[in-house]
Amino acid sequence: MLHVFVVDDQNTNRKLLAKLAGSLRPAVRVHEFASPLQALDAAATAAPDLVVTDYVMPEMTGAELVRALRAIPECIELPVIVVTAYGDREYRYDALAAGATDFLLSPVDHAEFKARAGNLLVLRRQQRIIRRRAALLEARLSSRTRLQEEELRHSEEKLRLVVNTVPAMVSAIDPQGRCVYINNRQGVFFGVDPEIAAGQPLDRVFDADYAQRHQALNATILQERSGIQDIEERLADTHGREHVFLTTKAPLYSVNDSISSIVTISVDITERKELESSLWNQAHYDALTGLPNRSLLHDRLTHALTRVHREHALLGVFYVDLDGFKDINDAYGHSVGDQVLRASAERLGQRVRAADTLARLGGDELVAVVEGMRSADEADTFASKLLDALRDPLPAAGLRFQLRASIGIALSYDGQESPESILSQADAALYDAKAQGGNQWAYYTPALTARAQRRIQLEGALRHALDQDLAQLGLAVQPIRTLEGDVLGHEALVRWEHPVDGWVPPHEFLAVAESTGLMSELGRLMLTAATQWAMREDAGRIAVNVSPEELAAQGFTATCLGILERTGLPPQRLELEITEGGLMRQDEATLHRLDSLRRRGVSIAIDDFGTGYSSLQYIKALPVDRLKIDRSFIAGLAGDADNRAIVAAALTVAQHFGLEVVAEGVESAADAEALAQIGVREMQGFHCGRPTLVARFSELL
Incomplete structure (x- = not known):
């Protein structure tokens, strides 16, 4: 069984890496070390087949651990994967310069880890197979008897059979640069006959670029008497298709301790590299x-x-x-x-x-x-x-x-x-x-940061109020009156008393609710509280504002009807107000939902009329009962001939389509008188009555 050392001072990371290593197939035995010094002691006793180590550790860095491992003779060619959360290239260069085989960024992608570690273990296993066979071959060559030579030939044949079944390109080159052996897979890839290649110089078997590169690598091995780990090569096959190979080189020694040949193993990792590239692109x-x-x-x-x-x-x-x-x-x-x-x-x-x-x-x-x-x-x-x-x-x-x-x-x-x-x-x-x-x-500007922080704080506080403290939210109502002063109904308005800041301006917290997706929940609670209050006080018609977000919800009709059923308020006493701009953005399905509510008795009003640029044809097609003329046309109406003309035109349009009209923002007797002269009979504003807090949500819900 192959043995894998996992070295990391962080328990969580170590357990995760150990679990990933333990999932490799065929099965491996995983040894965990919180201390790199303990890992070195264990490696000196029995060299593992793969080491996976963190880079940053108290006792030594991952690069220092790699150097220490390479000082152990049995670990010179040991594959080592360094894992770190640091993306700086300097860490990578340091680890690779120390002799690390591979380098992974944390958090580790599981599929990538398995692919990399699995390939290294395959190479390790193949190296052991080849070295065991090669050692057996060299041992038999040392015998001078015919029987030993015959056995040696049999071993060589077995070795060739094994090497030809390995899923990698394998070759052996002597110190003079001649091909001793290439396996069938390498022969097929380069279009070379292994029998003809035997004894030929490297540059006569392979193209000049490949031959020169490997001659230089082999010269380094002959000089330093040590192998070379995991070189990535891009090679073209006989059809011109480019493949990526992970190549390892190791010297084979004769009985007199001289290098008899250099074995090269190249594993095709093209699919793995394509997967890595795909995963990187998906992640970035x-x-x-x-x-x-x-x-x-x-x-x-x-x-x-x-x-x-x-x-x-x-x-x-x-x-x-x-x-x-x-x-x-x-x-x-x-x-x-x-x-x-x-x-x-x-x-x-x-x-x-x-x-x-x-x-x-x-x-x-x-x-x-x-x-x-x-x-x-x-x-x-x-x-x-x-x-x-x-x-x-x-x-x-x-x-x-x-x-x-x-x-x-x-x-x-x-x-x-x-x-x-x-x-x-x-x-x-x-x-x-x-x-x-x-x-x-x-x-x-720095002032904008304060505003942004204010929005974030308001969002958190509003979520808390909606989820856990409805007493912060209050229902205020403003009367809608006739010219004679009779109360026709009320518009429901939400108020929020922050536990620290006090009363928050409605435009401020409603903007937060709209931008953070809280408006649907706030609107549902508001509709429930308003209908509950109207039923309790027998207060006539109650008008409730509805946001475009609420309108677009598929279950909006069922929600409204369910609230009316629970509170007992007749649908004829509920009016839903939608801004002109919000109504114009709705699709056919939403308008159908409004029409369905209207057929059940709920009235629909266009709020802020005159600000949304809707066409007369569009108004004709809308399922509405009332137009509420925006306050921007009402303020100072008595002294503004243009606004009086606009209001008169709006009244004419409404009457043509059989719609009621309410003037918003009436703040003076003069404006009320001007409306009366035009013919508007319903109005709302400070002149008719200011909004009054009538109950907390916690009392009504």
Whole structure:
């Protein structure tokens, strides 16, 4: 049985490597060592067949352990794999210079480990077979009797038979550079007859490049009297196909301790190298766009920051987000969205130099890393080029899509930032660019970090409130009145009292909920609390805002009807408010869900009407009952002829389609009087009554 030493001072890593080694086939015996010194003592007593060691250990490094092992005669040709979490090339060079056979990065890919370790053990086993046979052959040659010579010939024939069945190319070359033997596999690969090759100089059997390379390697072995481990060679077969071989060379000694021949074993590892390349690409490149992924971006950004620190150049990180991409996914499906994303990445990639990096972090988020800029003006120019790249419509799935982008820019002047921190800075700047309306870029400033941290803190606190402390959330209601002051109903509003910060402005925490996927849960709780309160207080119609995220959920209709059934509120007393822009983005399935609710008695209102640019034809097709004219047209209505005309036009449209109208944001008696003159009968705003906190969610749910 073959023996494998696993050396690592970290218990978890050692156990994992031992488990991987133990899964090799055929079975091996695994010996674990927390101390490299203990491993050396054990190797001096009985040399193993393979050593797998960590690089960084308290007593000595992996490279030092390799050197110490090579000092043990029985371990000179022992295969050693060094494992480390450090990706620096210096560690790799140090380990390989010390005599390490192979080098793996941690965390270790299981399939790669098994492939590498398995190949080395195969080579080790083959070396032992060949050496045992060769030793037997040389022992028999020392006998001068005919019987011994006959037995020697039989042994040689057996050795040739064994060598010809080995899945590797095997050859023996004498010290003068003549072929003693090549096995059938090597003969077939190079198109050489093994019988004719015997006794011929190396350069007459193989091509000049192969012959010169191996003559030089053999000369080194003759001089140093030691083998050479694991040389990777690229060789072409008789059909011109390139293969990758892992080659090992070892001297064979005669009875007088002189080198009689040099045995070369070459194992075809082409499939393994292709698998390694495929695995590396999968680990470092995005499957959809072919761009570097987050892992490779981190590596390149690390090196770029190092160069900035050394060369005092300017580095720019451009965090790009495609505005409106989610709407494309929602409206046309992810297959079309993927095509749009690929086309966008290709367009943007055309504006990035080969020396720079464009990577995809996930979703519609891309990051460009640009080195060697001389000033912030160049950053402006580059950001402008990125926006220009998307100016022309993108073709996808037989359609053309007009995209815009928001860009957050973080600059490094000295390379002191970490990859994580400069990406975080660019992300904060991106959020600022989107908050300003998108289709523009914004630079990072320290104030943005505070905002980003505030958003993260609010998200965590809001999750806690939703999951564990509903008493923080409150239901406020604002009356909807007639011109005469009669209460027709109320609009339900959510309020949040943070345990430390106090009352959080609604626009602040609602934006966090929308961007983090919490809106569906918050909306469900809000709808339940509002209907429960309306039923308890017999408060007439209750209007509840619904987000596009909630509308798009397939189970939205069932959720609404289930809440009404549990609270006992008649559907006719519930009104769902959807913003004009949010309603325009919905697909046919969503509109069907709204129509289904409407047929059951629930009324539908378009909130913030006048801000979404919807067409009259579109309004006609929508399943709605009421238009709520946006407050931007109501404020100062008495003195604004243009807004009065807009409100009058909206009223005419609503009446034509048989819709009710509510004016939002009525804050003065003058505005109320102006609405009355136009003919609007329902209104809402501070003039009609301010929002009033009526209950905590914990009391209603």
